[in-house]
Amino acid sequence: MLNLELLLSFLGASFLIAVGPGPSNAFLMAQTFANGRRAGLHCAMGFALGGVAHTLFAVVGLSALLKASTTAYTTVQYLGACYLAYLGIMTLWQSWQQNAASEVCDDKPHVQLKKQSPLFQAMMTEVLNPKVALFFIAFIPQFVDPTLNTSTTVQLAIFGLLYPILAFPVDCTYIYFGDKIASYFKRNPSAQLWIDRLTGLIFIALAINLLL
Template sequence: MSGTALATWTVVALLGVMTPGIDTKLVLRHTILGGGRSGLAVVGGIAAGCLVWAGASLAGLTALLAASTVAYDIVRIAGACYLVWLGLSAIWKTLPRNRTATGDRLDAVDVNGLTVRSGLRAGFFTNLLNPKVGVFYISLLPQFMPVGPAATAWGALLVAIHLAVSFVWYPALIAIAARVRGVLLRDRVRAGLERVTAVVLIGVGVRLATESR
């Protein structure tokens, strides 16, 4: 594989990670409402989900998604239901009877349950149940892999580059979000932000459930 191909893949990975999507929304939500550690946990979960898809791609399993409409739809509907569940849970936790005031602010971690564990879970399952991640790997990864016995090793290198880009971009985003977290955690601001992100999660889930391939 040439250096040009590696550079091209790096640019593709960078654009894919930097383009705002459900991963970015989850990282920002957990960072602002649960703290930097919760945001980083989401990044770890995202990486773990990507590793599963990447491993399946290298093994040829994600070709099933590209070939089978039924398999694709099963994963798509499961992912949509999970996103809607995340959104509805977030709205439920912002209801007055489910909020615990602490002075003029709210304890975001206790109220919203946005802990390290929940961050890992959200990042992992959101990616694992997103068939587009699988299609990304099955459609793009082979185009940058050489033919021959070294293909698997090069594929692993490409996956490592993709994950490395994620571990550079998302922590930078988390650092920026953490600087304004104090203002955004005020009672009314926090509740409004949580509801907005919840509506976005539900909207993405509904769109994922209703869109065609």
């Protein structure tokens, strides 16, 4: 069904890419620091779903459209950057609101502001990142063998789905150690506010990185 040599090469290269630090891992760690291991796991599942979406995009040719059209690429790029900036600003605003509420009355329960699902945030961040789309259309086809009886479309779909499956346990490893580090800092009562503010700044930095 697949060329075994190419499959092993793909798995090795994908593992190195998944382990290497990047915007996705920074987003994942920021969510884990701010909201705990559960949020990190939801974030990892969101990235996996985003990878599935990009696989479908690559199969139907939408990723090729992003590669061919500067306007389409720029539009998706700005949408992704705006969404990340929105997450960053909202996270900073929520941390300041919670801090103000605790200063007004320490004997009352702190205000709990509703937050979007980390799974949804991660999925949208992945889907609205044109660099990820180009990764799927530029990286994965290198491992497709046109001489096999299996069609190139099916091979592309298989490799595209294998990547998020391989990346998920790597993300879980990041989550585990990120949660351990966050637990250490959260022993200080004021640490959560600073972790939230750092998370907001990371989201804004990722938005700037996407534009650049």
